[in-house]
Amino acid sequence: MTRRFALIGTGFFAQNHLHAWAEMDDVELVAVCDIDASRAAAAAAQFGGRAYTDARELFAAESLDFVDIATTPPTHRMMVELAAEHGVPPICQKPLAWEMADARAMVEACERTGIPFMVHENFRFQLPMRRIKALLEDGAIGRPFFGRVSFRTAHDVYSAQPWLVDSERMIIVDVAVHLFDLAMCFMGEPQSLVTEALRVNSRIVGEDVATVLMRMDDATCIVDASYETRSDHNTYPQTFVTLEGTEGAITLGPDYRLQVISRGRVLNETLEIPDHGWTSVPWNAIQDSVYTTQRHWLHCLDTGEEPETSGRRTLRLLDVTLGAYASLESGDRYVVGSMS
Ligand code: NAD
Ligand code: 89V
Numbered sequence: 001m002t003r004r005f006a007l008i009g010t011g012f013f014a015q016n017h018l019h020a021w022a023e024m025d026d027v028e029l030v031a032v033c034d035i036d037a038s039r040a041a042a043a044a045a046q047f048g049g050r051a052y053t054d055a056r057e058l059f060a061a062e063s064l065d066f067v068d069i070a071t072t073p074p075t076h077r078m079m080v081e082l083a084a085e086h087g088v089p090p091i092c093q094k095p096l097a098w099e100m101a102d103a104r105a106m107v108e109a110c111e112r113t114g115i116p117f118m119v120h121e122n123f124r125f126q127l128p129m130r131r132i133k134a135l136l137e138d139g140a141i142g143r144p145f146f147g148r149v150s151f152r153t154a155h156d157v158y159s160a161q162p163w164l165v166d167s168e169r170m171i172i173v174d175v176a177v178h179l180f181d182l183a184m185c186f187m188g189e190p191q192s193l194v195t196e197a198l199r200v201n202s203r204i205v206g207e208d209v210a211t212v213l214m215r216m217d218d219a220t221c222i223v224d225a226s227y228e229t230r231s232d233h234n235t236y237p238q239t240f241v242t243l244e245g246t247e248g249a250i251t252l253g254p255d256y257r258l259q260v261i262s263r264g265r266v267l268n269e270t271l272e273i274p275d276h277g278w279t280s281v282p283w284n285a286i287q288d289s290v291y292t293t294q295r296h297w298l299h300c301l302d303t304g305e306e307p308e309t310s311g312r313r314t315l316r317l318l319d320v321t322l323g324a325y326a327s328l329e330s331g332d333r334y335v336v337g338s339m340s
Contacts, residue, residue: 003301006031006064008055008079009071010043012160013093017070017120018047019278020291026298033058055079059086066301068294069093070120072163073173077102080117080311084109091118091297095173095321096314100339103318107311118297118307119314123178123239124185125292126285128252128271132241135250136186140262142247147187147221148240149179152229155236158204169325170206171225172197177321179223179239181309183214186243187221189316190214192335195327200228212324237286256285315340 003026007017010032021027033052034040044051052058059067059082069079069092076092083090090110096119097103110117123129136144157174158165164174172195184190197210209226233254241252248262256271273279279287293309300307307313319340327334 001026003027003065003298004030004063005066005068006033006049006058006062007043007068007070008033008058009069010034010039011070014070016287016290017068017294018043019276020294022047023276023291030064031058031062055082059083059088064088066091073098077106080106081109084113084115087113087115089115089117089301091120093120095177096311096318098169098173100318100322103315107315110311116300116307117311118300119309119311120293121178121181121309121314121317122286122289122293123182124308125289125296127273127288128256128258128285129182129185131258131271132243132250132252133185135260136243140248140260141243141245141250144187144243144245145219146244147183147219148224148242149182149221150224150240151175151179152224152226153234153236154228154230155234157227165204167206170204171208171227172210172324173321176210176212176223176225176324177317179225180320181317182239182241183221183223184317184320187216187219190216190221190320190336192333193320193323193327194333195324197328210324234282236282
């Protein structure tokens with residue numbers, strides 16, 4: 001079966017979505033939409049489909065099996081509700097929303113219509129992260145009791161994503177959201193968390209350095225992110241992971257170097273990221289994960305399985321993410337679940 005779909009928001013990151021969809025022979029791009037007519041036209045010229053500047057017109061005119069939403073957070077709710085109104089299953093970029101009420105409304109709109117809904121939370125679909133998850137499931141390090149998930153760079157993220165400059169809430173919703181998802185994927189849901197954050201770059205509005213300490217049942221995990229960290233070479237946009245367990249430890253370091261210590265045995269490996277032709281360093285692991293994320297969505301549409309990062313499941317992730325700000329603002333520990 002070939003699924004007909006549309007992509008809304010043809011900006012910076014959507015180019016990866018478009019390339020990944022173009023690789024698949026079981027989907028057909030029938031329309032693209034962007035309020036910037038030249039961007040919509042450029043995407044249609046390169047990847048096919050009719051170009052729209054108004055999502056309402058697109059939904060009214062096209063018959064779709066799903067829609068891919070790659071706009072920035074302020075329009076996610078409007079787009080997902082529009083999709084639900086037309087009975088079209090949406091996959092929507094992260095962060096799902098900046099407010100819990102918006103995320104809840106999106107999930108409820110899709111559930112009322114009875115359509116699947118996935119969030120494009122792709123970091124857990126990166127090849128190194130799939131490998132780590134498999135190792136944990138195999139019991140390679142026993143019971144994890146400590147974790148650290150880290151994204152630190154001095155890469156100028158603002159040139160490709162200028163909208164981050166004015167975002168009142170910045171690195172926690174932009175990148176720590178991915179790290180929380182990884183922490184929860186590896187170690188389960190936290191019960192509480194405490195946050196410290198700073199703005200180092202005075203040119204921007206929000207926080208660009210953040211450290212969050214999460215407390216799980218019988219483990220702790222640090223999530224830390226920075227857009228102002230100088231190092232000996234640029235590792236953007238790589239995520240580093242440390243997991244310590246009762247039987248060993250896993251470390252994912254710079255340049256996809258993985259070390260697994262399991263019951264006294266030490267394995268060192270540099271992971272090979274698949275090349276898709278359109279992917280390139282330094283974005284290759286993330287670009288590959290876009291492909292894998294989108295395949296997961298199609299798999300779920302085929303089988304009726306709930307996506308790993310369904311809208312409903314993402315409410316918990318958002319509770320943790322927005323809870324990090326609640327802790328920051330109050331100076332207190334945030335009890336997870338207070339919002340979701
Ligand atoms: P962007 O501004 O480059 O692209 C967004 C596009 O949406 C723009 O072209 C804009 O004109 C268009 N748009 C805005 N409102 C619209 C509307 N009402 N109708 C149609 N089009 C509209 O932003 P970006 O940096 O590509 O970020 C997009 C999303 O992707 C964000 O949510 C961001 O957090 C996410 N993102 C995810 C990853 C990842 O690894 N998962 C990486 C980068 C960005
Ligand atoms: O996910 C994002 O929006 C990006 C990055 C890949 C750096 O995390 O900002």
